[in-house]
Amino acid sequence: xxxxxxxxxxxxxxxxxxxxxxxxxxxxxxxxxxxxxxxxxxxxxxxxxxxxxxxxxxxxxxxxxxxxxxxxxxxxxxxxxxxxxxxxxxxxxxxxxxxxxxxxxxxxxxxxxxxxxxxxxxxxxxxxxxxxxxxxxxxxxxxxxxxxxxxxxxxxxxxxxxxxxxxxxxxxxxxxxxxxxxxxxxxxxxxxxxxxxxxxxxxxxxxxxxxxxxxxxxxxxxxxxxxxxxxxxxxxxxxxxxxxxxxxxxxxxxxxxx
Amino acid sequence: xxxxxxxxxxxxxxxxxxxxxxxxxxxxxxxxxxxxxxxxxxxxxxxxxxxxxxxxxxxxxxxxxxxxxxxxxxxxxxxxxxxxxxxxxxxxxxxxxxxxxxxxxxxxxxxxxxxxxxxxxxxxxxxxxxxxxxxxxxxxxxxxxxxxxxxxxxxxxxxxxxxxxxxxxxxxxxxxxxxxxxxxxxxxxxxxxxxxxxxxxxxxxxxxxxxxxxxxxxxxxxxxxxxxxxxxxxxxxxxxxxxxxxxxxxxxxxxxxxxxxxxxxxxxxxxxxxxxxxxxxxxxxxxxxxxxxxxxxxxxxxxxxxxxxxxxxxxxxxxx
Numbered sequence: 125x126x127x128x129x130x131x132x133x134x135x136x137x138x139x140x141x142x143x144x145x146x147x148x149x150x151x152x153x154x155x156x157x158x159x160x161x162x163x164x165x166x167x168x169x170x171x172x173x174x175x176x177x178x179x180x181x182x183x184x185x186x187x188x189x190x191x192x193x194x195x196x197x198x199x200x201x202x203x204x205x206x207x208x209x210x211x212x213x214x215x216x217x218x219x220x221x222x223x224x225x226x227x228x229x230x231x232x233x234x235x236x237x238x239x240x241x242x243x244x245x246x247x248x249x250x251x252x253x254x255x256x257x258x259x260x261x262x263x264x265x266x267x268x269x270x271x272x273x274x275x276x277x278x279x280x281x282x283x284x285x286x287x288x289x290x291x292x293x294x295x296x297x298x299x300x301x302x303x304x305x306x307x308x309x310x311x312x313x314x315x316x317x318x319x320x321x322x323x324x325x326x327x328x329x330x331x332x333x334x335x336x337x338x339x340x341x342x343x344x345x346x347x348x349x350x351x352x353x354x355x356x357x358x359x360x361x362x363x364x365x366x367x368x369x370x371x372x373x374x375x376x377x378x379x380x381x382x
Numbered sequence: 383x384x385x386x387x388x389x390x391x392x393x394x395x396x397x398x399x400x401x402x403x404x405x406x407x408x409x410x411x412x413x414x415x416x417x418x419x420x421x422x423x424x425x426x427x428x429x430x431x432x433x434x435x436x437x438x439x440x441x442x443x444x445x446x447x448x449x450x451x452x453x454x455x456x457x458x459x460x461x462x463x464x465x466x467x468x469x470x471x472x473x474x475x476x477x478x479x480x481x482x483x484x485x486x487x488x489x490x491x492x493x494x495x496x497x498x499x500x501x502x503x504x505x506x507x508x509x510x511x512x513x514x515x516x517x518x519x520x521x522x523x524x525x526x527x528x529x530x531x532x533x534x535x536x537x538x539x540x541x542x543x544x545x546x547x548x549x550x551x552x553x554x555x556x557x558x559x560x561x562x563x564x565x566x567x568x569x570x571x572x573x574x575x576x577x578x579x580x581x582x583x584x585x586x587x588x589x590x591x592x593x594x595x596x597x598x599x600x601x602x603x604x605x606x607x608x609x610x611x612x613x614x615x616x617x618x619x620x621x622x623x624x625x626x627x628x629x630x631x632x633x634x635x636x637x638x639x640x641x642x643x644x645x646x647x648x649x650x651x652x653x654x655x656x657x658x659x660x661x662x663x664x665x666x667x668x669x670x671x672x673x674x675x676x677x678x679x680x681x682x683x684x685x686x687x688x689x690x691x692x693x694x695x696x697x698x699x700x701x702x
Binding site: 137138141144145148149152153215216217219220221222223224225226381 | 469484533
């Protein structure tokens with residue numbers, strides 16, 4: 125028997141309150157916030173100045189790598205949702221929320237929306253640092269908007285995956301393991317080096333994993349590289365992951381709290 | 383329906399796999415009263431609270447809370463109750479005031495009324511100074527008070543408190559007791575679980591003793607104490623011979639016996655007259671009893687008397 129009295133009428137109101145809560149918690153979790161803001165800067169400097177000299181991509185390396193760093197940082201930021209959700213699931217507050225007749229979707233939804241806000245901030249930071257060290261996109265306002273759209277879909281999908289992981293795990297440490305996984309996913313893709321330079325056996329994975337079309341479509345929008353079917357592939361991947369993740373998170377949530 | 387009880391449960395059962403947690407619990411709690419479920423860890427207290435507060439469906443049995451069925455009218459029940467569980471339900475990274483305002487907003491109070499209600503509760507729970515500080519800086523007692531304040535936001539009719547003082551120092555425990563006593567003046571119904579006889583004794587109008595998922599006794603504190611005599615007299619004999627003599631004279635009244643320490647326990651009401659008369663009766667020559675001590679009856683004594691066995695925790699500490 126389902127244990128959730130979802131009351132659609134109250135969902136937006138509850139979600140808004142929950143969003144306020146999640147944002148406050150995000151801002152005040154100094155360790156995580158510090159990492160989330162420092163990571164983009166460190167990664168950018170690391171790739172451009174330490175590795176960049178040795179990597180030939182046909183363009184200035186900073187230009188090539190900015191979309192990759194944006195996606196890596198957004199992945200990290202999204203996966204932090206798992207930690208926030210698991211803390212709620214395993215603390216006393218979930219029982220209180222449930223006994224208050226609050227729409228359950230609001231709790232997870234609040235964390236996901238806060239994640240999107242957090243990642244918008246870190247993306248702006250990556251772009252700003254990139255600009256300071258020589259990143260010059262050739263994109264118009266519409267292209268920028270479209271690139272943010274792709275990123276939004278990606279963050280939304282992975283935040284929901286993280287929410288599902290958060291419902292499943294029993295400790296913040298375990299939830300953190302997911303962060304690790306998402307942080308590494310961009311490496312075997314075209315994020316930092318062209319796939320052609322990798323060993324042949326990894327091409328199949330690197331070219332067909334979701335990160336590659338997401339990054340390639342951002343590159344196409346920001347830098348005017350050929351788009352091909354990257355945009356469709358990216359949208360399909362994100363939509364597929366999103367639907368699966370929302371369904372899984374909701375199912376696990378209901379099972380966990382009944 | 384003013385005559386309807388605040389809580390009425392019949393035949394509640396719950397098991398996890400083969401393990402039965404509740405084996406048919408019946409309870410009735412009158413409106414405006416304080417009811418305490420007293421029992422050791424694992425007796426089924428939390429499971430009962432979770433079923434009554436709609437968080438957990440029972441395998442069998444029915445329950446009505448505040449006039450609504452916990453299964454079919456869950457939303458109505460949820461709007462009439464509040465639950466304060468064993469784990470604190472507040473955010474450490476938010477201030478006391480922010481926590482209360484958030485809960486008030488979730489109870490659908492408009493922004494301004496939510497703020498006013500938060501201030502009112504901070505005042506009432508002596509947290510005005512602390513209200514602007516993050517909960518992470520609070521003491522255990524302050525957290526509990528804030529947690530209780532948060533549970534009162536929507537003026538619930540029935541308040542569930544699951545072991546509200548477990549893990550608190552004596553001073554904080556005293557503060558929580560004062561809060562609960564204050565609540566009863568508002569006419570709300572309080573359902574409280576505890577491991578401490580003293581707590582149930584102090585706060586509850588009626589107490590149900592729960593053990594192994596069943597209610598083994600129910601009544602007022604006085605009625606229960608009458609069954610367990612309230613105090614225990616420990617007699618230490620001068621030697622083994624005297625020990626046997628004392629045991630023989632006490633006969634069936636012996637409530638506990640530790641031959642290796644020459645100690646016999648017997649129930650008493652703790653009055654000097656009763657203790658004196660008892661000593662005179664079992665030791666007329668005034669040579670057999672070396673020392674004696676009087677203890678207030680503990681939950682273990684209640685259990686020993688009501689169920690014929692001690693609690694798990696007793697077994698661990700008995701040898702000390």
